[in-house]
Amino acid sequence: MAPVEMSNLSSNWKxxxxxxxxxxxxxxxxxxxxxxxxxxxxxxxxxxxxxxGTVKGIDKxxxxxxxxxxxxxKMEEPASVGASTKHRDTKALSKSVSMPSLRHTPLLxxxxxxxxxxxxxxxxxxxxxxxxxxxxxxxxxxxxxxxxCEMVGxxxxxxxxxxxxxxxxxxxxxxxxxxxxxxxxxxxxxxDYRTDVSGIEPKHLRKDVARPFKEVHxxxxxxxxxxxxxxxxxxxxLDALLLKHDKRYIRDSSKYSKFRELALTPGRTPSLRILAExxxxxxIQVGAHSSVEDARATMALFRLEKEGFDAxxxxxxxHIRMETxxxxxxxxxxxxxxxxxxxxxxxxxx
Numbered sequence: 001m002a003p004v005e006m007s008n009l010s011s012n013w014k015x016x017x018x019x020x021x022x023x024x025x026x027x028x029x030x031x032x033x034x035x036x037x038x039x040x041x042x043x044x045x046x047x048x049x050x051x052x053g054t055v056k057g058i059d060k061x062x063x064x065x066x067x068x069x070x071x072x073x074k075m076e077e078p079a080s081v082g083a084s085t086k087h088r089d090t091k092a093l094s095k096s097v098s099m100p101s102l103r104h105t106p107l108l109x110x111x112x113x114x115x116x117x118x119x120x121x122x123x124x125x126x127x128x129x130x131x132x133x134x135x136x137x138x139x140x141x142x143x144x145x146x147x148x149c150e151m152v153g154x155x156x157x158x159x160x161x162x163x164x165x166x167x168x169x170x171x172x173x174x175x176x177x178x179x180x181x182x183x184x185x186x187x188x189x190x191x192d193y194r195t196d197v198s199g200i201e202p203k204h205l206r207k208d209v210a211r212p213f214k215e216v217h218x219x220x221x222x223x224x225x226x227x228x229x230x231x232x233x234x235x236x237x238l239d240a241l242l243l244k245h246d247k248r249y250i251r252d253s254s255k256y257s258k259f260r261e262l263a264l265t266p267g268r269t270p271s272l273r274i275l276a277e278x279x280x281x282x283x284i285q286v287g288a289h290s291s292v293e294d295a296r297a298t299m300a301l302f303r304l305e306k307e308g309f310d311a312x313x314x315x316x317x318x319h320i321r322m323e324t325x326x327x328x329x330x331x332x333x334x335x336x337x338x339x340x341x342x343x344x345x346x347x348x349x350x
Contacts, residue, residue, distance in 0.1 A: 117304040118280050120174030121296050127175035129292055132209065134219065139175035141223055144251075146170050146230040146299040148291040149237045152200050153192030154184070163188060164240040165200045167216060168291035169223060170299055176292055178223060181210035199288035217241055230302045232272045232294070248317045251309045253301045258308060275301055 123129050127139045147169045155161035163185075169178040181204045184190060193200050204210060220241050229245050231237055233254045238245060253259055254269045262278055263270040273285045276297045284297050302309060313320070 113304065114280070117300045118282065120170075120172075120300050120303065121280075121282060121293075122174075124173070124175055129176045130179070132179060132181050132204075133176070134178065134180050134211065135223075136175070136177045139171055139177045141169070141171050141177045141227060144172040144228050144230055144299070144302070145177065145223060146295040146302070147220070147224075147234065147237050148231065148295040148298065149240050150198040150200055150289060150291045151240065152190045152194055152198060152205075154188050154190060156191075158192035158194075162240070163190070164213065164216075165190075165193075165198060165205060165210075166291050167220065167237075167241065168295050169220070170292065170295045172299065172303070174296045174299055178219065179292055180216050180219070181205060182216050183207060183210040183212050185213050195288065197289055199290060217243070230299055232275075232298045232301075233269065248313060248320050251302050251313075253298055256305065256309060257312065258305060259301070272297055272301075279304060 127136070130136075147167065149164055149168075150166040151162040152165040153159060153161060154163045164182045166181050167178070168176065168180075171177050181200075183205060190202075190205065193202065195201055221243060224243065224245055228249045228251060230251045230253075232252065234245075234250060234252050253272070253275060259270055259275055259279075262275060264274065272294060273283075276282050276284045280297070280300055282297075284293060
């Protein structure tokens with residue numbers, strides 16, 4: 001073969017370049033300018049076992065550099081947020097990592113006693129909580145009963161005017177003995193459900209769900225008769241229920257002298273949440289309140305200092321025998337108790 005002259009090589013090379021340039025296929029449009037490319041990129045085709053086309057958003061027609069996905073961060077973020085919300089139980093009682101430091105001498109006499117008190121905070125599988133059950137078919141009230149109520153706002157000033165919306169009661173072991181939503185009386189309308197705090201929603205107070213106030217009033221009157229009532233600021237609960245109870249048979253955690261020393265403001269009443277945190281090492285009222293859990297926390301605090309509670313009552317009212325509180329005495333109304341006291345005074349004068 002005869003050698004090619006360098007001048008002819010240069011002209012032939014230019015012709016070849018021009019020919020290749022004319023026959024070169026058009027480059028694909030950018031991703032943003034090609035509406036259907038996103039659909040194609042999500043598919044993968046297989047021929048004779050070999051994958052061709054695209055895999056997981058990588059277009060093999062484009063350079064090998066992997067493009068960043070725009071949708072992936074937006075899809076992952078809601079999923080992670082939703083997962084954390086799903087596993088968060090705002091009503092669960094959780095033990096603190098450590099007991100908060102106290103300014104005063106700790107009231108816990110022993111770790112065993114504290115463990116016994118905290119044990120009532122966990123519902124028993126043998127006596128499960130049944131929302132809006134009314135009087136429990138399994139658990140019995142026995143000698144001690146703790147009561148707590150949830151309120152909603154009514155009237156033109158809902159932050160000041162309240163009405164009973166739910167009442168719960170537990171026995172000495174923390175078993176639920178009563179739970180009921182309560183209908184509004186007469187034409188009273190709810191102006192603030194206080195759901196963030198009370199946990200009450202409109203569906204709870206429907207007539208086919210909540211019980212009439214009179215029925216709840218009578219149920220609690222029977223449950224409290226002849227028993228020691230445990231509560232936190234229990235006068236508010238009794239007022240909401242339109243009930244009275246002999247003060248000798250009330251154990252109020254907001255008035256117990258040792259507990260009052262733990263109030264954040266001297267001379268004020270300590271909150272149930274603060275007492276549970278400092279004395280039991282648990283966190284309650286995380287989010288919406290639960291009257292069942294609050295009643296359990298009150299009973300746990302009473303069990304922690306039961307001897308101290310009883311000692312203060314004896315100091316104020318003298319020794320009291322439980323035999324004087326029987327079925328014939330209307331402890332709920334208090335009228336027959338007053339009549340008996342008047343008869344005793346008359347006999348002493350005679």
